[in-house]
Each structure stands twice: as structure tokens, then as C-alpha cells.
Amino acid sequence: MLDKLSELPSHFGIHTVFLIAILAGLEAVLSADNAIALAALVQGIENEKLQRQALNLGMVAAFAMRMGLIFTATWVVQYWQFELLGAAYLLWLSLQYFLSDEEEGQHHGPRFTTLWQAIPLIAVTDLAFSLDSVTTAIALVNDRWLVILGGVIGIMTLRLMAELFIRWLKEFVHLQDAGYATVALVGARLLLKVLNDRIVPPEWLMISVIACLFAWGFSKRVDGSDEQTQISPAASEVEIVSEVVQTPQDLKVTK
Numbered sequence: 460m461l462d463k464l465s466e467l468p469s470h471f472g473i474h475t476v477f478l479i480a481i482l483a484g485l486e487a488v489l490s491a492d493n494a495i496a497l498a499a500l501v502q503g504i505e506n507e508k509l510q511r512q513a514l515n516l517g518m519v520a521a522f523a524m525r526m527g528l529i530f531t532a533t534w535v536v537q538y539w540q541f542e543l544l545g546a547a548y549l550l551w552l553s554l555q556y557f558l559s560d561e562e563e564g565q566h567h568g569p570r571f572t573t574l575w576q577a578i579p580l581i582a583v584t585d586l587a588f589s590l591d592s593v594t595t596a597i598a599l600v601n602d603r604w605l606v607i608l609g610g611v612i613g614i615m616t617l618r619l620m621a622e623l624f625i626r627w628l629k630e631f632v633h634l635q636d637a638g639y640a641t642v643a644l645v646g647a648r649l650l651l652k653v654l655n656d657r658i659v660p661p662e663w664l665m666i667s668v669i670a671c672l673f674a675w676g677f678s679k680r681v682d683g684s685d686e687q688t689q690i691s692p693a694a695s696e697v698e699i700v701s702e703v704v705q706t707p708q709d710l711k712v713t714k
Contacts, residue, residue: 501625
């Protein structure tokens with residue numbers, strides 16, 4: 460897709476506006492898997508205010524690392540070890556989640572006691588997700604400004620979408636599982652690319668599988684009736700006691 464976009468005129472005008480609009484749409488679609496992974500990652504911080512701070516600072520670090528990757532991509536692409544490290548990190552992250560002890564019927568990802576423990580993992584996770592796409596874009600597109608623009612739009616879109624997923628993770632039962640399954644899928648694809656390019660699944664298949672995971676993640680909302688059933692017995696007991704226990708005035712015998 461980017462190779463076709465690069466054929467458009469690069470001077471500023473209606474074509475440039477059209478190009479930016481297409482890039483924004485593409486980044487919104489392609490950043491969904493990254494956004495849900497980052498949103499699930501910051502769940503390791505219990506305080507909601509600190510979650511947003513970690514996400515903001517992590518996005519700043521992720522932007523710096525992504526720009527560094529863009530300017531060194533022609534060198535990075537020569538070493539398969541970078542993709543192997545990215546694959547190993549994503550697979551480790553997903554395995555740590557699915558092999559963890561369940562709490563309240565759900566697994567949990569990494570736990571963070573301070574804000575600064577989460578920020579590096581957010582930046583590295585974004586870098587691992589963008590490793591394949593950025594190096595491929597650099598190989599296909601002659602205009603580096605186009606890749607930089609895509610990276611800027613991608614970070615902005617990623618931040619907005621991650622904010623939405625933080626809220627949705629509390630509303631849907633399977634969404635966090637779907638997020639870490641996506642992390643495992645991207646890590647497995649990177650690993651296959653290192654082993655043999657010929658066995659790497661096509662992009663349309665990856666998008667289809669991720670879409671199915673998202674559909675499953677949004678398939679069931681958190682049932683609020685559980686909370687009501689926990690409160691209602693206590694409330695009923697209070698009502699019964701209030702009916703049985705009478706005040707001294709009620710116990711007086713009227714003459």
C-alpha cells in the first residue's frame with residue numbers, strides 16, 4: 460500500500476491532503492492490535508491516573524524509539540537478530556500472561572509497583588510491533604518523509620485508541636485475553652519471518668485472524684448482576700433485622 464502511495468506527487472496540495480487522510484485511515488486500522496496490547500499492559504498499574512501517565516510518557520519514549528528505527532531501518536534490516544529479539548519479547552509477554560495464576564477468573568500481565576517500571580515496557584512493546592512494518596515501509600518507499608509522517612500519525616492514533624481500550628477492558632470479559640493473543644500472534648509471525656520468509660502468513664490473513672480475535676474480545680460484557688447479588692443478600696439481612704428489632708418505644712405496653 461505504501462509503495463503505491465509514494466507514487467503520488469510529493470508537493471503540497473490536494474494530493475498531499477489526500478495522502479495524509481489515507482495514511483491516517485491506514486494507521487487507525489493497523490494500530491488497533493498495538494493499542495490493545497499497550498492498554499492491556501498498563502493494567503499492571505492499579506491506579507487509573509498513573510495508568511494514563513504511564514501511557515503518555517511511554518508514548519513519548521515509543522515515538523523516540525520509532526523515529527530512531529525509521530532512520531536506522533536500512534541498517535536494522537540487515538540483521539535478523541533484531542526481529543528475533545522482537546519475536547522473543549512478544550512471545551515472552553504473552554506466555555507470561557497466559558501462564559500466570561488466575562485472579563477473579565482472569566489471568567494478569569506484568570505487575571508494576573512504580574510508574575517507571577511500565578514506561579520502558581510500553582516503548583519496547585510498540586517498537587516490537589512496529590519493527591516489521593517500519594522496515595518493510597523503508598524498503599518499499601523512496602520518500603522517507605512519508606514513513607516519518609506515518610510514524611507520527613501512528614503514535615497519535617495509537618495513544619487515542621489505547622485510551623479507548625483501557626476503558627473497554629473493564630467492560631468486556633474476553634478483551635484482555637484477545638489482546639495478549641494478538642501479541643502472541645504478532646510475535647509468532649516475526650519468528651516465522653526469521654526462520655523462513657516463505658512460511659510467513661500473508662497480511663490479509665493476519666488482519667482476518669486479528670479481526671476474529673477482536674470480535675471474540677467484544678463478544679461478552681462484564682455482568683453487573685454479580686455485584687448486585689453480592690449486595691442484595693446483605694441488604695435483605697438488614698431489612699429483616701430492622702423488622703425484627705424494635706425500639707423501646709414499640710415495646711411499651713399501652714394502658
